[in-house]
Amino acid sequence: METLPTGISVLDREFGGGLPSGSVVVLTADPASQSELILDRFSRVRDCRYLTTVRPVDAVEDALTLDTDESAATDVRRIDDGDTFDGVLERAADLPERGTVVVDSVEPLERRDRTEYQEFLNDLRRTADEADAMVLLHALKSDADTPNRLVTEQVADLVFDLRTTVTGTEIVNRLIVPKYRGGAALEEPLKLKLTDSVSVDTSRDIA
Template sequence: METLPTGISVLDREFGGGLPSGSVVALTADPASQSELILDRFSRVRDCLYLTTVRPADAVEETLTLDTDESDRTDVRGVGDDDSFDEVLDLAADIPDRGTVVVDSVEPLEHRDRAGYRRFLNELRQNAAAADAMVLLHALEGDADAPNRLVTEQIADIVFDLRTTVTGTDIVNRLVVPKFRGGAALEEPLKLKLTDTVSVDTSRDIA
């Protein structure tokens, strides 16, 4: 099993260089957070297949090409509301060797048939493992959790929970890693600075 860098130096340091190939990672976050920056880093570090379920593919491509000349490393494909799970798997058939598959966001798929969704995730995992790749599921949180969010978190090998708190003029982002199958979850949250990059927030909390 190979270790794949995440593109985020603080995470790679915490996890010994990256995450195991074949892993399914669920990133849970508030829709109003800067969680897309984390997707951006994951998608740029190596060849990436990016499945977008909400934003148009050209809008995602435009965002990814704002400040990089490596846009050809990311293949963005749109998932339609009427696409079956088999059709989504067909879109994800060309997983790059030692690459990344991003599903942004997974919430529309979580609202579908539970058995079909579970089969979809397990087949996506198997395909990624065969390519020594990694899957990142962007699992946004709404007023009420998607009906199959439990399935997402059960099948995921690693869960990243981004928690954003707004106090006065301060925005504090903490990344909690409650689950790391076959590894060690973090004992304490990572305080992150999410601007145009992802870095460690070294400011002190003021009670």
């Protein structure tokens, strides 16, 4: 097991250079937030298999090619409602060594049979572990009932909870890491600046 950088400097500093290979990370966030910027950094720091369940492949590719200096390759593949879990795993089967699998977003898969979904997550973990890679599941928050979200968070090694607060004068993004299996979760939220990139927000909170 080795440490894999996340592509986000503040996270890498907090976690001693990155996250352990073989980790399954869940990023929960509001649909209207800038959480895709975090996916972007995870997917471009190393070779990546990007599995999209909602957006078209070309839309994802266009969003990921804004920075032409990136050397890592991102292979975007579509997951449709009719695809079986075995079919989804086949799209991630030839994962590059020390690469990343991004599932964006995981809700359509969470709506399926609970036992089959749990087996899928465990199989996806094994795929990542064999390649010394990492899995990032984008789990959007919703008012609708998502019963298998509990399975997602239980299987995950790390839970990243992005909380976006809108006031009359500003938008504040805080990243909370309440779970880090085998490591130290963060004691305090990280205040992030999410514009066209991810950085630390150094502005002071005013009550």
